[in-house]
Amino acid sequence: MNMDAPEHTCFRRALGGRFSPKRVTRLAETIEQIVDDRLDAMERSQKPLDLQSVFSLPVALGTICHVLGIHVRPEWNSILDVMELDPPLEEDLLADYQQFLAAMTEEVSSLREAPHEGVLSFLLHDVGMTDEEVAGAGQFMVVAGHHTTSNMITLGTLVLQRDRRHWDAIAHGPDALPNMIEELIRYITVLQLAPFTRTATADVTIGDVLVRAGERVQVSSPAANRDPEVFERPDEFDPERDPTGHLTFGDGVHQCLGQHLARLELRIAFTRLVERFPDLRPAVPIDELEVNPGTYPGHGVHALPVAWGADDEGSTA
Ligand code: HEM
Numbered sequence: 056m057n058m059d060a061p062e063h064t065c066f067r068r069a070l071g072g073r074f075s076p077k078r079v080t081r082l083a084e085t086i087e088q089i090v091d092d093r094l095d096a097m098e099r100s101q102k103p104l105d106l107q108s109v110f111s112l113p114v115a116l117g118t119i120c121h122v123l124g125i126h127v128r129p130e131w132n133s134i135l136d137v138m139e140l141d142p143p144l145e146e147d148l149l150a151d152y153q154q155f156l157a158a159m160t161e162e163v164s165s166l167r168e169a170p171h172e173g174v175l176s177f178l179l180h181d182v183g184m185t186d187e188e189v190a191g192a193g194q195f196m197v198v199a200g201h202h203t204t205s206n207m208i209t210l211g212t213l214v215l216q217r218d219r220r221h222w223d224a225i226a227h228g229p230d231a232l233p234n235m236i237e238e239l240i241r242y243i244t245v246l247q248l249a250p251f252t253r254t255a256t257a258d259v260t261i262g263d264v265l266v267r268a269g270e271r272v273q274v275s276s277p278a279a280n281r282d283p284e285v286f287e288r289p290d291e292f293d294p295e296r297d298p299t300g301h302l303t304f305g306d307g308v309h310q311c312l313g314q315h316l317a318r319l320e321l322r323i324a325f326t327r328l329v330e331r332f333p334d335l336r337p338a339v340p341i342d343e344l345e346v347n348p349g350t351y352p353g354h355g356v357h358a359l360p361v362a363w364g365a366d367d368e369g370s371t372a
Contacts, residue, residue, distance in 0.1 A: 056195070056309055059256070063308065066192065069182040070312055073122075073174050079315040082122065086323045089117040094331045103338035103360040108132065110328070111208035112201070118320055119200035119313075123193055124173015125162040131155065131197060156194060163190045196313070203245055204317050206355030208324045211239045213344075213359065214292055215325070216337060221294060225329040235294040236321045241301035242292045244277040245354050251276060251305065276302045338362040 058066065072078060093110045100109060112132045120127045133151070163186050166176045175193050178184045184192075215221040215235075225232055251274040255266045266272055279302040281289040286296065304311035311317070328335060338360040345357045 056199075060308075067308070067312070069178060069184075070174065070192075073177065074312050074316060076315045079319055082118070082316070083319060083323065085121055086114075086118055086320055087327070089121070090114055090323050090327045092117075094327060097332070102364075103362040105358040106212060106361045107205065107209045107356065107359050111205040111324075114208065114324055115201045115203075115205040115320065116197075118204070118316070119197055122173065122200070122316065123175045123196060124166065124171040125159075125175060125193065128158060131158075131201070156190070159190045159193045159197070160186070163193065199311075200313050200316065202353050202355070204320050206245045206353050207240070207243060207317070207321055209359050210243045210245065210355060211236075211321065211325065212328070212335070212361075213337065213341065213356075214239060214242065216335070217292075217341070221292075222329060222335075223333075224294070225325055226333060229326060231294065232322055232326065233318070234298075236318060236325070237301075238292060238294050238296060238298045239321070240303045240318075241280050241286070241298040243354065244280045244301075244303050246303070247275075247277055247354055274302075276305075332363040335361055335363045 093113050096113075097104060097109055113127075113129070116129075116132055117127050130151075163175060163179065166173075166179055166189075167186060170176045170180050174196075175189050178189045178192060179186070215225070221235065224235070252271060253274075254271050255268050257268050259266050261272075280286070283289050285300055286298070304314045344359065347353060347355050347357070
């Protein structure tokens with residue numbers, strides 16, 4: 056994300072085809088399997104359970120690790136905490152971060168020995184990148200593809216349940232789901248400030264503001280996505296609106312590489328969650344949920360306790 060041409064162009068060209076809508080569609084069956092495994096785990100768990108840690112995080116981690124062609128390491132589910140400060144300053148977080156880097160280097164070394172059909176092996180063996188470049192790309196994509204999508208699943212569930220007609224509509228009108236998901240993506244704006252910091256490489260005038268070469272500019276995607284000149288009643292979640300033009304995935308040459316994958320994950324996650332647990336509901340009042348601190352760029356809650364069925368229904372955990 057912080058690279059310029061020609062290095063950035065090289066990565067983007069190499070990876071573009073692997074994340075195209077057509078290519079991503081082929082992943083549907085695998086993602087369905089990952090989602091169903093987690094739904095089974097939910098069924099076996101004690102209620103209430105935390106949707107974020109039992110469902111959303113493992114679905115997103117399992118998917119990105121499958122795409123990259125590396126092992127799923129459940130400890131990476133806490134990468135959120137590790138990445139909260141970049142570079143992480145606290146000693147234990149620093150140790151976790153270093154372990155994450157070391158594990159990725161290990162994954163890449165084994166792919167060097169034994170090629171695989173995943174994206175990292177493709178970068179090593181077909182594109183000819185160095186181990187270090189591939190480990191860097193792998194690390195970035197695990198983080199980029201993991202906390203974003205998982206927070207979207209959890210926060211999306213909350214938004215859809217605030218007015219249960221939206222939740223129920225998924226079961227009754229699956230054709231409306233893609234637009235509903237796009238509106239969730241606009242409304243939640245899960246990545247807030249950090250990705251949009253840019254340094255001007257030449258003088259440029261934006262509107263009536265001159266930005267000089269070397270100056271840093273930060274764009275607020277939540278403000279753009281709630282701009283009343285672009286979206287009518289922007290603070291309302293309206294699954295009927297056309298949310299085209301939102302900036303949640305950025306814009307220009309760095310626009311999110313994984314956006315089609317994210318949309319597919321969200322579609323499968325919501326469809327299957329509603330099918331399996333039509334009466335899923337938050338188990339605590341929404342205003343008691345703890346949100347991520349402001350230092351962290353991802354909008355999300357630490358945990359979302361949920362329940363379903365009768366309150367006294369036993370569990371098999
Ligand atoms: C809802 C989920 C996601 C959101 C909201 C999101 C958002 C973003 C944003 C805002 C950017 C920066 C765009 C810019 O600078 O203009 C970005 C870049 C990126 N995202 Fe995502 N992302 C999501 C899911 C994913 C997934 C699943 C992957 C999987 C690989 C991914 C991979 C990337 C990569 C590689 C970049 C850097 C692209 C570049 O610099 O050329 N993202 N994403």
